Amino acid sequence: MRSRQTLAIVLNTFREAVRDRVLYNLIAFALILIASALLFGQISIGIQKTILLNVGLSAISIFGLLIAIFLGIGLVYKEMDKRSLYALLSKPIRRRQFIIGKFLGLNFTLLVNTALMSVGLWAALYYLMRRFEPQDLSVWVAIYFILLELSLVTALCLFFSCFATPVLSAVFTFMAYVIGNFAADIRAFGELTENNLLKGLTTVLYYLLPNFSDFNVSAWVSHGKPVAAEVVLLNTLYALCYDAILVAAAVWIFSRKDLK
């Protein structure tokens, strides 16, 4: 019963996202960008395929990030603004189901979008090479890592949107994404200092922040190099754990939120 209710929220979130026109614009723009990589490769030497894969994977990642942030910030706020949340919660649905349903719904939307953009990328790759090679399979690993990254962004967005306005949620999420990409540098800076306190602090920050650079294997796979299975497993574990922590925190905040 409970899972059916959550599933209904998941599907409803997906339907709402599909109705949002900005989504189509972003997908179309990403596909055009991927196609333009074919032309871009012509003015370089020896990297046509590499450039196509790098542009394609970056387009999937950047437009996925934009979709995750723009849709994520409205997940809770829109329902409150339209007052549909009150009608929903008057039914036998728990607040945690609402949050989990929204989180899974947006992830499902991102999965569908990423799949569409990936089809575009693979079509462009086939157009360029006229065949697929066994090492091209590593590109799927990079796409999977982008999805893990986007699920983290969604969780962050949902977490912030439980207590901040949409604009602030977008700013916080984007800042967390940027700082998360610098996590390794922050720790490296700390290690350069002689100060043990600073060193400890930067190390704590390193483990506290979402380490987005872990998911970056695009350059690696664009050269046809495989990604170790252990890395795939560890990244999956990392993303699931971080998602669980953030969603749990979002549930905790939302459950105590005064909705009057």
Next chain:
Amino acid sequence: MKPSKTGRSVWTLALVLACGWAILVPAQMALDRRLAPYRETPELLWIPSGNVLRSLSLGHNGLLADLYWTRVVQYFGARRLQRRTDFPLLAPLLDITVALDPQLLVAYKFGAIFLSAPSSYGAAEPQKAIALLRRGIQANPEEWRLWHDLGFIYYWDLKDYRAASEAYREGSRHPDAAPWMQVMAAVIEEKGGNRETSRFLWTEIHNSAEDETIRKNASMHLETLRALDDIEELERLAGRFRERAGRWPQSFQEMIAAGLLQGIPADPQKYPYQLQSDGRITLHPNSEVKLDYGPSPEAR
């Protein structure tokens, strides 16, 4: 019959567009000329550190490396077109490219060619090319071909045959290395620079290059080597004519009549060679075969 109101308005619009276009195009051309000094960008790198750029790329370092590599190609090509012989940004741009993506083999391989080629063809900085390739070998120890590229620069540009032989030997130790790497190490160590070795190396580059520009470059060197062989042989035959007739031949026809040649000899670009009055052989003025780019004077 009077033209309809809609028809008139379409014609009016077309006329306005055409007149506007006729003014806009020359205006833009004049602006392009006048604004040229304002649009000139200084030749400098705003962010000279590849590592900083890598951090700022937010995980899109692969894409940024591709952009920098394209910038390298455009920069090198543009300066060659302008017939400039200085390439101050080439090495820093390559450094940034490989810092962003250490697995971008094309940047090491072709970048080293751009850096090492003599000033009429490239930056004439073989030491920087060697540093770049050594960095590539460190980042990609499984790529034995980088040892071949390194050995080639020692051999062709620096004429350091001992270092070239060592590079080929080091590369030959790689389990996937082609068997000829070991042969090259031995041949270069024994004979130093000679035309046969050069021909083999350029043929190898020609056959393994995936890029048309590099293949053309290798073809150009192979043409040079063939022309050098031809000229050497033709001058030898002219000398034999002189031994028989007591004078230098004045035309190839005389040499053909003497049974020394089958026909008018032509260079690899199909232009006939020129016979000078002192028996020297030169290239046709229209020929683009280069003779001033050899491995070493003794090899000629």
